[in-house]
Amino acid sequence: MINKGYLLGDRYRIIDTLGEGGMANVYLAEDIILQRKVAVKILRLDLQKEPQTLARFQREALATSELSHPNIVMVLDVGTDHGLPYMVMEYVDGPDLKEYIRTNSPLNLGNIIKIMDQILSAMSLAHKHNVIHRDLKPQNILMDKHGNIKIADFGIAVALNQNSVTQTNSAIGSVHYMSPEQTRGGLVTKQSDIYSLGIIIYELITGNVPFNGDSAVSIALKHAQEPIPSIRKQDPNIPQPLENVVLKATAKDPRDRYNSAKEMKDDLDTSLEPGRANEPVFKPTHGNNDDETIILPNFKPSRVVEKTDAENRTQDKTNDYHKNRSSFTQALRKYKWWWLFVGFAAILIIGLMFFVLNNNKNSDIRIPDVTNLSEKKARNKLESVGLKVGKIKHRNSDSIDRGKVIETAPVAGSEIKRGRYIDLYISDGAGMVQVPDVTGDEYGIAVQKLEKLGFEVIRENQFSSSVPPDHVISQSVAADVEVKPEQTTITLVISKGKNPRSKHHMIKLPDLKDYSLKQAQEFAHKHGLTLQVSSAYSSKVKKGMIISMSPAAGTQVPRGSTISVNVSEGAKKERDLTAIKNFTVSYEDNDEDDSDNKRGNHVQIYIADDNHSIDNIYRDLYIKKDMNFSIPFELRDGPGQLKVVRDGQVILNEKVKND
Template structure:
């Protein structure tokens, strides 16, 4: 196991964690602390009920008192439970024990991508792509399920001792295209990996994960982050106003395809990025295919460990306004201070102190200008407007409370069906969440009535085409069509539906149709009849006739019906076809000569030849055992199956 893995799994003896050694919920024995994040601490634990090792993620008690944080924490369990993917850390259980709120998750022995980057610095392109591809596969499954991770970073990429790569910490997952629901004017995330639209608007769709993956790829290829600063505000500002530089600027010799990949994923305008992780994964595989072995296995010049503050890159609530912050007191470590990559030659780049001073002055000037303009705008009309709070999936009562707290009113409450939002919860608002609205304005709520149900219409007597059209009008789909006899519904029209008329079904459900074959007709016996007589008898019953191409030998004369299908007495529908097979007469077989043979021997020989046998003993042959005569002489021919009479004396 690597040093990073050992650090990940051992107990930190310098910290006396009160949870270590305890049993949560009477089931999970906490054995060691693995890692601590901005929202929770992760422990290695034993499930005493199932006797398996797992990871226990316990929310910080201070946050557990906040209902919104608890909701976000529990959402992780529900979101990940929907993602049955080999590259997503599995969630087993969720619960509370006193002030502790926890998730029981799959334990992945190994290390994080952050540990790897701390130890090795930049990675070879092959290794970077080997890690990125399963990460994108996991995120792609989430995106196709309508979920966004929103906090993608090296700390959330687990690398198992067996080499498997898994994505963890879906605690910030939200439905696609929703707006953050925490403190107004703030964004929850990790500074170094936030997309510009998260910083400006708090919005999150799959492209914010694509942006974060572009930053992570840059970091794997170069050993450092693309945007660094002495304060979180500087990093946020650079995300908004500076493109992610090409990795080859920091590591000369990297292939153009890698620069292009990073540029596409980390484009500042979301519309210029791949739409989701599935699309980015396709581009990654295309880029890998274009690279040669020497380009994939190139060793970066600065493939050395990069210093990294243990407190940096934690998930936190950050202001959306990019403004300069006071320098931290001496000795206090900045949230996002990292060792910079080796600088270009001094001839090309000004000294760091002067460069820092100029950038700081520029930043202050820009911020002062923004604040000046913003103050004027606010003075004119800002105080008259507010934003619609996030209300989606809230109950109507909760939505009313949030609107009242924001100084807004409920204008009207509409109702609509929804297959994904529970009954009684908000589906949408008008204006939508995050929209600017005049203070004291009203918001229209659309509340879910649950899944749409449709009553199956009564289609008896409908022609099939019209019945299918009526089903579609009602929001249902035509299903399988079967046929059955009916005495009261004409042939070719619908008898009933399955399920029956009046049954409630979800919109879009398939409804089977049963179509009438009319009253049943009993097929008459026509074997042995001449063909024309057979045709007439079947036509009188409303049946059609088909004559088989091949004739067969039978007991009937040539030209008579030898067989019929369906058989006599069967039930058929009017217009059904009866197939007739004509006879070409009996098959003529040579009769064996059995005169003088014993009775048993003679009967066997005749039967083997295909004949029926009858005995004629008379008075004189009651006790005889020898054949004295036969009805058809030996050597003559007789119809196969006909009867030969033997006289016994």
């Protein structure tokens, strides 16, 4: 597994895990040069020294990179990172076709044709380049949010001129969608892909695959020997021409199938036309395949050995000899019907016992609730009732702690067969949340807004002549900054109204919009005011100048009041924040003053990044309780710096890197 944040090939920053497979793992990443999300497939660490796996990985990259089509996942880059091969592909933000069918079945026939047209168009191009996919199935077909199809996973695709395609005793792919000749390890052609496409249409129409079984062997045998179940018997409203497309594509003999994906697409596109309504049922002309044996890799069917005629004659003579010599045999012949009855009863009892035991073994199990358990505990709980853990998927959750289970798929309480796989969704903690602007709000409303998003709120009271009592004067984390609520505490400075003892110490505020941040800090220091600084991008106000202020210019405020200013960061650049530094400043009660007007520890924060100098105060405030901070840094030009001063003493001074 590759850790989140890792910079692959000095260009692709890993964001999350999208899937884990037998050959490779797929990650969501950010291309830091082109500023876009991509999917990165990385060969598993334990397989990088296996020549066959490495060749298959390289073959997928080669096969896909040669196919430029809007319905085929595009390969953007191929490379190695410290000897580990990787492949960068376009990121498709949406479900695979299997999940889409499960969620939306039954599908509209027009929508089915629209989906299949895109798939057939892509496969027509692949076949034109003599590339056979060999593993077409809904799980390898992705769909973006606009309904556009993207075929992926050419990991076992081969070119028609490669020797490996003609190897016998070798079947690769999903058995539910595999052609009869493919299960026998025979010659794989374009018609093998067309068979798989026929099964996909069947599933789009009915919501299910045509054949299921207890093992891969039994499913493969059905594909080779049994006719495709009639779609019209399940739903008489399905037009016969549409069923004929399925029947022709899935004919047992490849000669009865469509000659090309384009021919299949042309036939499908006219299947709903009224002129074809009375079309007869498709009948193959070459009959069923008469092969008696199906050979699949890693399948071990029972071996049946038949005796020769000579062996049978020898056995008959031996039996006659013993019959003539055995009184037991004579008794058996005398009471043969009674013995037949006993034998039949014994077989019936044994069969009944086998059925009961087998039924008990495969009985349904109710999926236990493993919400809020760690992955290990959830795994143990599921395995204790006879279930197995399948895929591990991660996502953010505002209610479930990091590393704990959010939910299972299928969901808890569902009944499922013993031995089936259960997917786990693991929490990555709360996602990034944009801090709302609550200045000017009534305290109760402001708290409700912030706590609903998961923030912890601290109240600090302060006199104000401009802000009504019990309303927010300022907030410790600026509005619109993105932080993690679970790691952030926001202090709200709340108005106590006018200070009756401050009538003769009122200060009229100038228009700070004409001030730089440094000039505003000097004014605040001269008049005993506290400056609360936030920042924002502006294409109109020069970097370092004040954009806005609160209270407004001309307002009279008492000494000790807090003035909030918003400082321009200049025009917004191509890239937003690249790092967020989370830290806590602890409160130290060193002041003997216990009055209501005690201000607490004086905290000053200095930062250095692409937009700030370490010589200027970034944030200036007083705290009366331990406080968490989340400071954003923009670090395109190297590391930054953070310095925190509490009551005149430096308590934190460190470099900040973009990890």
